[in-house]
Amino acid sequence: MRSETLSMLGKGGRARIARLPEGEMRSRFIRIGLMEGAVVSCLEKLPGGTIVLVFNHQEVALSGDLAASIEVARL
Amino acid sequence: MDDVTTTHRPHKHLRTESVPTDPLKPRIVLVGNPNVGKSVVFNYLSGLYVDVSNFPGTTIEVSKATYLNYELFDTPGIYGVSSFNDEERVARDIILNGDIIINVVDAVHLERDLFLTQQLIDMGKRVGLVVNMMDEAKRQKIAVDLQHLEEELGVPVIGTVATKNKGLEEIHDLVVRAREGKQNRTLHADLHARLSTVGSQGEALLLMEGDEVIAERHGVPPTDISVREEIYIDRRNRVNRVLQRSVSDVETGRRLASMIGRWSVSPWFGFPILAVVLYALYMFVGVLVAQDLVGLTEDTIGKGIVEFNIKSWIAGHAATTVDVDVLDAEGETAETRSFRFDEGLQADRALWKEAREFPGASDAEFTFTYDNPWLVLFFGEFGAVTMTLTYLVFLLLPLVLGFYFALSVLEDSGYLPRLATLVDRALRFVGLNGRAVIPLILGFGCVTMATITTRLLGTQREKTIATTILQLAIPCSAQLGVIAALLATAGPLATLIYTAVIFSFLVIVGTVMHRTLPGETSPLLIDLPHMRMPQLNNVTKKTLFKTWFFMKEASPWFFIGALVVGVLQVTGALFSIMDALEPLVVGWLQLPREAATAFVMGLVRRDFGAAGMFHLELSAFQIVAALITITLFVPCVASLMVMLKERGLREGMIIWFGSLFLALFVGGVVSQVLI
Numbered sequence: 246m247r248s249e250t251l252s253m254l255g256k257g258g259r260a261r262i263a264r265l266p267e268g269e270m271r272s273r274f275i276r277i278g279l280m281e282g283a284v285v286s287c288l289e290k291l292p293g294g295t296i297v298l299v300f301n302h303q304e305v306a307l308s309g310d311l312a313a314s315i316e317v318a319r320l
Numbered sequence: 321m322d323d324v325t326t327t328h329r330p331h332k333h334l335r336t337e338s339v340p341t342d343p344l345k346p347r348i349v350l351v352g353n354p355n356v357g358k359s360v361v362f363n364y365l366s367g368l369y370v371d372v373s374n375f376p377g378t379t380i381e382v383s384k385a386t387y388l389n390y391e392l393f394d395t396p397g398i399y400g401v402s403s404f405n406d407e408e409r410v411a412r413d414i415i416l417n418g419d420i421i422i423n424v425v426d427a428v429h430l431e432r433d434l435f436l437t438q439q440l441i442d443m444g445k446r447v448g449l450v451v452n453m454m455d456e457a458k459r460q461k462i463a464v465d466l467q468h469l470e471e472e473l474g475v476p477v478i479g480t481v482a483t484k485n486k487g488l489e490e491i492h493d494l495v496v497r498a499r500e501g502k503q504n505r506t507l508h509a510d511l512h513a514r515l516s517t518v519g520s521q522g523e524a525l526l527l528m529e530g531d532e533v534i535a536e537r538h539g540v541p542p543t544d545i546s547v548r549e550e551i552y553i554d555r556r557n558r559v560n561r562v563l564q565r566s567v568s569d570v571e572t573g574r575r576l577a578s579m580i581g582r583w584s585v586s587p588w589f590g591f592p593i594l595a596v597v598l599y600a601l602y603m604f605v606g607v608l609v610a611q612d613l614v615g616l617t618e619d620t621i622g623k624g625i626v627e628f629n630i631k632s633w634i635a636g637h638a639a640t641t642v643d644v645d646v647l648d649a650e651g652e653t654a655e656t657r658s659f660r661f662d663e664g665l666q667a668d669r670a671l672w673k674e675a676r677e678f679p680g681a682s683d684a685e686f687t688f689t690y691d692n693p694w695l696v697l698f699f700g701e702f703g704a705v706t707m708t709l710t711y712l713v714f715l716l717l718p719l720v721l722g723f724y725f726a727l728s729v730l731e732d733s734g735y736l737p738r739l740a741t742l743v744d745r746a747l748r749f750v751g752l753n754g755r756a757v758i759p760l761i762l763g764f765g766c767v768t769m770a771t772i773t774t775r776l777l778g779t780q781r782e783k784t785i786a787t788t789i790l791q792l793a794i795p796c797s798a799q800l801g802v803i804a805a806l807l808a809t810a811g812p813l814a815t816l817i818y819t820a821v822i823f824s825f826l827v828i829v830g831t832v833m834h835r836t837l838p839g840e841t842s843p844l845l846i847d848l849p850h851m852r853m854p855q856l857n858n859v860t861k862k863t864l865f866k867t868w869f870f871m872k873e874a875s876p877w878f879f880i881g882a883l884v885v886g887v888l889q890v891t892g893a894l895f896s897i898m899d900a901l902e903p904l905v906v907g908w909l910q911l912p913r914e915a916a917t918a919f920v921m922g923l924v925r926r927d928f929g930a931a932g933m934f935h936l937e938l939s940a941f942q943i944v945a946a947l948i949t950i951t952l953f954v955p956c957v958a959s960l961m962v963m964l965k966e967r968g969l970r971e972g973m974i975i976w977f978g979s980l981f982l983a984l985f986v987g988g989v990v991s992q993v994l995i
Contacts, residue, residue: 268545269404273845275552276400278431289585293745295754295844297585301431302462304848306585306741308753311843 249319251285252294252312259286260317270311277305284320345391348495349418351411351440353433354397355734355849356426357452360482360858362394365491381869382410390495393418399847400436401443401526403533405778412531415440416522420498422491424450427457427464427479428850430567434559437473441501442555444511444521447475448498450491454479456850468566474502483855504554525551581851584738594742597735598761601726605765609722610797614715622714623685627706631688632672634699637664639691642675647683654682697886704883712871712878716766719797721867723765727758728862732854737846744844750830751785751837753778753844759786763794768874768959770794771966778842785833787967791959792979793826795951803947806933810940818944821990822951829982874962881957894920908988910995911946912936918946922953941994949987952979 254260262283265271274280278301289297294309350365352358366385383394395414396407403409415421421440425433430451440447449469457464470477476497480487507525514524518538526534528543529551535542583589635642640661648654659675661668678684690696698705730736740754747756756777763770767790774786795803807815834841888894901916909915918933933946955963964972 270843270845272402272545272548272552273399273404275549275556276435277845277847278435278556280553280556288582289587291585291587291590291742291745293748295741295744297741297848301429302460303429303432304581306737306744306754306844306846306848308744308748308844311845 248316250313251298251307251315251317252296252309254287254290254296254312254317254319256287256290259284259320261285261320262315263318264316266314270314274315278303279305279315285317345386345389346419347393347417348387348390348420348422349393349395349414350422350424351395351415351436352397352424353399353426353429353436354847356397356424356429356433357480357482358394358397358424359862360855361422361424361450361452361480361488361491362392363858363861364482364485364488365392382414383865388492390420398436399432401439402529403531409533412526412533415443415445416520416526419446420495421445421447422450422495422498423447424452424482426849427451427453428460428462429847430464430563431559432847434473434562435555437475438555438559438562439525441473441475442503442507442511442551443525444500444503444508446498447501448491448494449473449475449477450482450494451477451479452482454487455481455484456852463568465566465568469562472502472562472565475499483858504558507551507554577851577853581734581738581848584735584851585741585848590738590742594739597730597739601761605719605722605726606797606800609718610765611801613718613722617714617718618710622710626714627710628686630706630709631686631699631703632665634695635661635664635688635690636666638695640664641689642672643687643689644675644678645685645687646679647685651683653685693890697883697890700886700889702882702885702889704879704886708875708879708882711882712875715798716874716878717867717871719766720769720870721863723762723769724866724870725859725863727762728859728866729854732852732859732862734849734851737848740844740846741848748841749834750789750827751834751841752782752830753841754846755844756782756786759790760794763790763796764800765797767791767794767796767955768877768962769870771959771962772870772873774966779839781837781839782842784837784967784971785830787963788833788975788978789826789830791955791963791975792829792952792982793822795822796955799951802934803951806943806947810943814940814944817990817994818947821944821948821986825952825982825986874958877961877965878958881961884957904984908984908991909945909949910991911938911942915946919950919953922950922956939995942991944994945987945991948990949983952983952986955979 248263249260251260251262262279262281262285265274265279265281279285279298283300285298285300287296288299288304291297294312295306296309296312297304297306350358350362362383362385365387366383367387381396385392393414395411398408398411401408401412401415403412423437423440425437437447437449451464451466451469454464464479466477466479476494476499478487478490478494480490482488510528511521511524514527515521517540518524518527518534523534523538527538527540529548530543530545532542580593584593642659642661644657644659645653646655657675657678659671661671665672675686687701688699690700697703700706730739736758739757742754743757744754747754758776759770759773762773770790771787774783774790777783777786803818807818885894888897898916898920901919902913905911905916905919906913914936915933918936933943933950938946960972960976963975966972967975
């Protein structure tokens with residue numbers, strides 16, 4: 246199965262986080278509640294890849310490269 | 321069986337750098353995520369007297385106040401206690417030194433905020449929890465059961481609507497009741513096993529979470545990152561369990577504010593909304609404050625009344641020549657007369673009266689030239705005292721107030737993080753992330769102020785790039801007015817060429833720096849708070865604090881800058897510099913020799929440089945070449961001083977000389993091509 250990343254998610258799409266990148270960013274993701282198993286939906290996708298996610302009542306913006314480092318399973 | 325005995329291995333405790341504290345008073349520390357209303361709670365408790373200072377060794381501002389018998393500390397907004405950035409490092413040390421932690425959280429974002437709460441509890445601190453924005457939660461149909469939350473966390477909880485002062489009266493009770501909360505037993509035991517190495521449970525926790533600074537402080541190797549992850553995941557799971565039992569939601573309502581919030585990050589509406597915001601900002605700061613208000617305060621009050629009175633008082637008993645320039649309706653000099661006072665104005669009152677009445681009903685400029693060089697240095701044309709006073713109080717102060725007011729409104733409304741999101745991709749081209757949009761916008765107001773604001777950027781690399789762009793290619797409001805007026809006379813083609821050159825130069829410099837400087841652009845991971853109506857009293861307080869902080873920080877540099885130029889003038893070095901520049905100006909830039917004066921004056925204040933061009937008869941293309949040079953040319957002395965302080969002597973000097981060289985180079989190339 247080919248793994249998909251968060252950056253492939255289009256506006257309105259939903260996905261479950263499958264794998265976070267290693268290192269410091271991983272801790273920062275876990276801290277805000279973006280952890281393996283969490284379900285996120287894409288509120289907005291800007292040209293250039295910046296993505297706005299909604300999960301747990303919060304809206305978080307990620308730059309495109311960061312989104313590309315997170316593996317997801319589309320729902 | 322003696323393996324439980326605590327062994328005191330030799331270890332060191334380096335002194336924790338912190339803000340000065342009073343050993344007799346218990347310390348309350350306010351902690352919270354960004355945008356949770358922590359500052360409102362701080363303002364409520366602190367009253368009028370707040371001591372804002374830089375945390376030692378950093379550029380982060382820390383507020384301290386007295387509340388009853390406690391010392392009260394505010395901390396920068398953070399998502400957790402660790403060392404991911406400067407804010408966290410500062411907050412970490414203040415928290416470690418605190419006795420009682422008042423943790424402010426956002427009722428709507430408990431999933432995010434309780435992570436920090438649980439971490440504070442795990443540190444073994446006495447914690448009281450303020451669940452703020454209860455009204456917003458209610459509006460979004462999120463039911464927060466405070467009673468349950470209190471039971472699950474094991475610490476006292478109150479609910480507030482800080483912006484409306486609701487519930488804040490319970491804070492005192494919360495401070496008294498604050499206590500240690502429920503902790504993971506295994507973790508707690510692990511932490512206590514480490515108490516012999518470090519001073520407190522809090523430090524033990526940070527050590528386990530791999531905090532390198534704490535590890536170094538105690539002379540032990542940092543713990544592996546995987547331990548932190550385990551702790552984080554466990555903490556996240558505990559938070560989720562707490563939430564399941566104390567928060568229930570029905571449906572997220574669609575309201576106008578959240579609609580605007582969503583539109584402002586959408587590709588279709590985002591840019592039009594940005595255009596409207598920028599236009600409003602321009603009308604408020606650029607027109608109302610920078611032109612109308614500053615016109616009144618600087619010319620009428622500052623120069624016309626204050627400076628005039630100081631100078632004529634100084635000239636009372638000192639040999640002085642007074643030149644009176646009578647101005648016509650366009651502000652051009654119509655008539656000039658010189659009055660000579662060998663023994664000061666007071667010795668020849670009749671002549672002084674004649675001088676004052678000479679302009680009649682017309683506007684006039686009085687220039688006082690003292691024989692004594694010391695008086696010239698402090699009170700003359702570029703007098704360190706007189707010029708700094710007018711500049712700071714009557715030009716900069718209104719401007720900075722206006723800008724910080726607008727910025728506070730945008731900040732409190734929740735728009736800024738959305739703006740950062742919108743422009744993130746574009747700024748990435750020049751090696752910055754979306755956050756850099758704030759200092760760049762501020763630069764159009766005052767480059768000095770913007771240079772200080774580059775502190776909010778995440779890495780040294782980004783601070784360097786942003787500072788360079790600001791110093792080089794962003795014209796400040798003082799300069800913009802003059803540039804716009806000159807371009808208006810030069811025509812649309814000239815304006816187009818000017819804008820294109822400056823903009824492409826900005827992109828080229830940014831791109832080159834991005835490609836050549838070591839390191840990478842830090843990725844954008846930003847939380848978008850809900851949009852809400854800013855509260856006037858909070859905005860006002862913020863504006864005053866920030867303005868006061870800026871004036872305190874920048875004023876000495878403006879004074880020193882003026883002093884340096886004054887010394888150059890008195891010693892005649894200023895004229896030598898102009899002479900030295902002449903061949904370059906005439907031969908390479910193809911401008912009249914007097915333009916050299918304008919360039920050197922640009923050192924004092926950027927707008928002087930551009931204003932000096934008014935009196936020269938220039939062709940449209942000469943105006944373009946001159947303005948490009950002036951814009952890219954070294955910024956005013958104050959911004960140079962602040963840059964040297966922020967970026968260090970070496971880097972500051974590289975940027976300064978670089979901009980000097982590039983300004984002359986680009987200006988010359990444009991001139992050689994066009995003319």
